[in-house]
Amino acid sequence: MTNRVYNFSGGPAMLPIPVMETVQKEFLDFHGLGASIVEISHRLPVFIDIIETTKSLFRELTGLPNNYKVLFMHGGAQMQFSAVPLNLMSMKSHKGSYFITGRWGTLAENEARKYGNTEILMDGKEFEYRQIPQYDTSSLDQDSSYAHMTTNNTLYGTRWHQFPDTGNVPLVADATSDILSREMDYSQFGIVYAGLQKNLGTSGTGLVVVREDLLGHALPETPKLLDYALFDEHNSLPNTINVFAVYVMCLVLEWVKEQGGVPEMEKLAEKKSSLLYEILDNSELYSSVAHPKHRSTMNVTFHFPQEELLQKFLTESDNEGLFGLMGHAMVGGARASIYNAMPLEGVDALAQFMIEFERKNG
């Protein structure tokens, strides 16, 4: 294990080491089967058990109400930018309403225009997405088919601390980058979806949590593998599922449970992010991208006064075994993604490096 770096990648992101070790150990022979879990039919009881365990662990960890279904769908969060309007747009006024707090919200709204009307409830563009704009929910058209939001904005390091009350309009949340890092009341939402590659495992697949009454409204042009009702009917197996991704997610959820569940993940996230924000707030060198009122506990973003200092920071941190700190191309600067799997020691190491770097270069 001495070769492992502290990995601050934005996603795909680091996984808990015990999860990685289990995958490695049983990769050629799953539980005495004589074959890998990736080499057998997804319809065999041994894999069905994994699906069921994954679903029930997710329910347990989130306190998910009984009237919500847990689906695994192909393609990660961006596939849901299409699936959400395809599945919900036929309801009420055929209008999707969007809270836009960053890049992913913009892409989601663009995609929805193919399938009906859209409206933008607010857009943080004028703030360069460094904060979540105010929005008075009393003005929301209650005849909207749904209202879409992004809970945490990976690029800028912002998040919604409280979720908007949309009344009878189903609230749809892209929670890719903070799912299982904070306690959430799922009954506030119609749909919560997430790509798996940050807090839930590996890439290529999405988790979709959907309230029962939102099933069965898909538009006629919905491709079969984007239809929520079909996935519900077939327990996410209308065709061959991404077996590896569900298997890894199962191990990740077991690990989260062993750590004490979502409340412990939330405490750890607060502690890790506070360490870094304290440095930013006391720094003459680093400037925080996100407004202090809307800071993420998953992605800590900061700029440098000169491009060459950023490059120096990235090179030297990499040499110190602090990996993946380059910010997103659209925002620049540096970004420390500190998802659930990042241990406190990793953030401590980064904090020490940042202090030392400022001392030498400030």
Added chain:
Amino acid sequence: MTNRVYNFSGGPAMLPIPVMETVQKEFLDFHGLGASIVEISHRLPVFIDIIETTKSLFRELTGLPNNYKVLFMHGGAQMQFSAVPLNLMSMKSHKGSYFITGRWGTLAENEARKYGNTEILMDGKEFEYRQIPQYDTSSLDQDSSYAHMTTNNTLYGTRWHQFPDTGNVPLVADATSDILSREMDYSQFGIVYAGLQKNLGTSGTGLVVVREDLLGHALPETPKLLDYALFDEHNSLPNTINVFAVYVMCLVLEWVKEQGGVPEMEKLAEKKSSLLYEILDNSELYSSVAHPKHRSTMNVTFHFPQEELLQKFLTESDNEGLFGLMGHAMVGGARASIYNAMPLEGVDALAQFMIEFERKNG
């Protein structure tokens, strides 16, 4: 390695042991990176290299002409049942023509009806899909948008030995279950697609080989992640790709190349399948499902005179370390799937078992 069984699963299916061992060995630390290949950004050079290597190995192994693009898309072959009509139906007469030689062809044609007109050129239903029906290609409407076929039919163990000449109508092939097991002239096709979980690796993702002139015709309602032109433009990275699946595919292609490429895979497939067909043809107990003229070299299917003999066969073979021989639920009986990764020794062991089983139970 002593724990490994001979795995005859229909898909997901066994992978070459050297591939599995490489994945296992470098799972926690990819080439000295200090992180797993599944834990880093899909936009880093280290992963871009894997995509490029995978594409160029595939080109090399298949002799793919330069005017074809190689794409990796979410969701396996069934996602292509939607993507094919969404991308091609706008051309010429807005009609998709289907050669139906089994279950997957039927599902593909059903899906296409959402996006335009379809016609069924032939349907092997009356033969219970035990053979590929005759079709006179001179009667094909040259104004069809495309003609769709399934090269190998996993459930029944049949395959097309020769592909139909569709003239100016782009021929679209679902080659999920025999890709890289036989030499194919790709210039005969407009599109060849395949789920990865049989001869190319793990599940959840599809390979799409598409002729350049077929890009850019997507219907307006095409979800962005089903649009071939977008995937071509972004080198299959419009969003986060299934990193693990592409990585494993890369290792599988390297292995195929080391074995001597597609011609050697084809010879091996002929040899392995002949061993089993010879037993079927000389048996009083087993009856071959597929017509001798249209037998697959990848899936060997056979029935038993009584259900209890089948159950006995499945139990005893499983006890002997011959795994996954149950036939598909829609066909019944037994099925030995002998994809590229199945060594000759595995088929020898099955052949011996089948002979001995008949001796005792015939």
